[in-house]
Amino acid sequence: MKTLPTRNVARxxxxxxxxxxxxxxxxxxxxxxxxxxxxxGGMEAGESPQKALIRELYEETGLTNVDVGxxxxxxxxxxxxxxxxxxxxxxxxxxxxxxxxxxxxxxxQYEIDSLVEFRWWSLxxxxxxxxxxxxxxxxTLLSQILEATFSDRDLIITDPLPTNYAPC
Numbered sequence: 001m002k003t004l005p006t007r008n009v010a011r012x013x014x015x016x017x018x019x020x021x022x023x024x025x026x027x028x029x030x031x032x033x034x035x036x037x038x039x040x041g042g043m044e045a046g047e048s049p050q051k052a053l054i055r056e057l058y059e060e061t062g063l064t065n066v067d068v069g070x071x072x073x074x075x076x077x078x079x080x081x082x083x084x085x086x087x088x089x090x091x092x093x094x095x096x097x098x099x100x101x102x103x104x105x106x107x108x109q110y111e112i113d114s115l116v117e118f119r120w121w122s123l124x125x126x127x128x129x130x131x132x133x134x135x136x137x138x139x140t141l142l143s144q145i146l147e148a149t150f151s152d153r154d155l156i157i158t159d160p161l162p163t164n165y166a167p168c
Contacts, residue, residue, distance in 0.1 A: 001080070006087040010053040011040030012095040013072055014061075019146050020120035022097075023133070024060070027114050030081045034116050035132045038092065049091045057095070060111070062103030069094035072145060075135055094145065 014022035023036040039060045043052040050068045057063045075090040099120065104112055121129075123146060126139040133139070 001083055001085055003078075003085045003087065006089050008043040008049070008052075009040060009088060009090040010043055010049040010056065011038040011090055011092045012053055012057055012066075012068075013038055013092055013142070013145065014057075014095050014097055015145070016097060016099050016120060018099075018120075018122075020122050021126065021138075021142055022061075022118070022120050024118045025116040025131075027116055030079050031132070033132065035134050036121075036129075037134050038138075040090075040092075050093070053093055053095075059106030060102065060104070061100065062105065063097065063100065066095060066097075069096065073141065 016022070021038075023038060025034050025036050027034045039057055040053055041056040041060070043049060044055075047055070049071075053068055054066050057066050070093065072092045072094055075092070076088065078085050078087045080086075102118060104115070107115075123139070123142055126133065126142060135141075
């Protein structure tokens with residue numbers, strides 16, 4: 001089985017003034033069913049995580065004038081797809097924003113095709129949902145963000161894949 005180069009990813013934990021978190025529900029080929037994920041995506045060559053995140057947020061939501069906050073956590077994992085192993089290195093940043101309705105004008109067609117829905121989640125909703133969320137520790141981590149109790153020791157996420165991950 002071939003191992004591909006690591007895909008560097010920047011993601012935003014978008015929090016509004018009601019302390020809700022914005023997530024996309026995506027249908028991905030390596031996930032059985034669908035999964036809720038934070039906005040963001042792959043970094044281009046020479047791009048910093050913050051610049052990548054600003055670009056990705058514009059492409060995926062239409063947001064401009066984004067103030068990228070602190071690095072919240074990092075996540076390293078690999079998944080298998082089409083007989084290849086793809087290592088992933090994700091960085092999650094705090095982005096405070098007002099409520100918005102996303103514009104998908106900057107999204108590629110394959111991204112639009114994978115989008116099932118989007119919404120703002122309260123902490124309670126995330127803690128009680130039976131839907132799949134990635135990283136699966138997001139409800140706990142979001143609680144720490146909202147209570148400002150996270151620290152550097154909490155930065156590394158292990159076992160981030162949702163339980164509906166299905167190698168193919």
